[in-house]
Amino acid sequence: LLVASSAASAQSDVETQAADFLKRFDEEATGRIYNYSLASWAYNTNITKENSQKLVSLVSKAEEGQIWSDFYSKMSEESRKFDTAQIKNTEIKLQLISLQDKGSGALSAEKAQHVRPKVMSEMNTIYSTATVCLLDDPHNCQTLEPGMFARRELIYGSCLRLPGSRRSL
Structure with missing residues (x-):
């Protein structure tokens, strides 16, 4: 016990x-x-x-x-x-x-100093150069900033609306 x-x-x-x-x-x-x-x-x-x-x-x-x-x-x-x-x-x-x-x-500190800036740089490049094309107009592509964020209705209107949905945003 x-x-x-x-x-x-x-x-x-x-x-x-x-x-x-x-x-x-x-x-x-x-x-x-x-x-x-x-x-x-x-x-x-x-x-x-x-x-x-x-x-x-x-x-x-x-x-x-x-x-x-x-x-x-x-x-x-x-x-x-x-x-x-x-x-x-x-x-x-x-x-x-x-x-x-x-x-x-x-x-290791040495590897981290080499890898981190490279990864961050690649992430920034991808983010700043990425484009999103509209589903109903695949030739109309916008960059994330300022394009897609300035025109959020494009995102809501094309990506978030389900086919056949009558809901408008």
């Missing part, structure tokens, strides 16, 4: 520590993303020198992706101290399993 009680107490301690760790991770991650989002939003909705400087100051500490990657890598490594086999709470267990998967944080 004493052994069972001791094991349950140890399990409870591990779960409590894991829950505290996950709470700390959530708070830190939320704070980092929130601050970057505010600066990015301010810049993208009001492009001024001041907002540009705020965004640059957040990003220039290191590349934005590298800052997140370093943080996530550190927290992922720290999360490995929790043995998920000892944790019965499914929510805590799944969060730890997810956090223990480093994802792109598994890349």
Whole structure:
């Protein structure tokens, strides 16, 4: 009985520590993303020198992706101290399993510095050069910006309306 009680107490301690760790991770991650989002939003909705400087100051500490990657890598490594086999709470267990998967944080700093800019550049190129053609007029193709966003009725009118639908948007 004493052994069972001791094991349950140890399990409870591990779960409590894991829950505290996950709470700390959530708070830190939320704070980092929130601050970057505010600066990015301010810049993208009001492009001024001041907002540009705020965004640059957040990003220039290191590349934005590298800052997140370093943080996530550190927290992922720290999360490995929790043995998920000892944790019965499914929510805590799944969060730890997810956090223990480093994802792109598994890349070496050198590889990450080479890969990230290339991937981001390719993504920006694809986004800025992509076109969408109307279903009922395949020769009428628009770029995403400003074309499709400036003419949202084209998107709603051609892509979202189901054939035979009488609903107009």
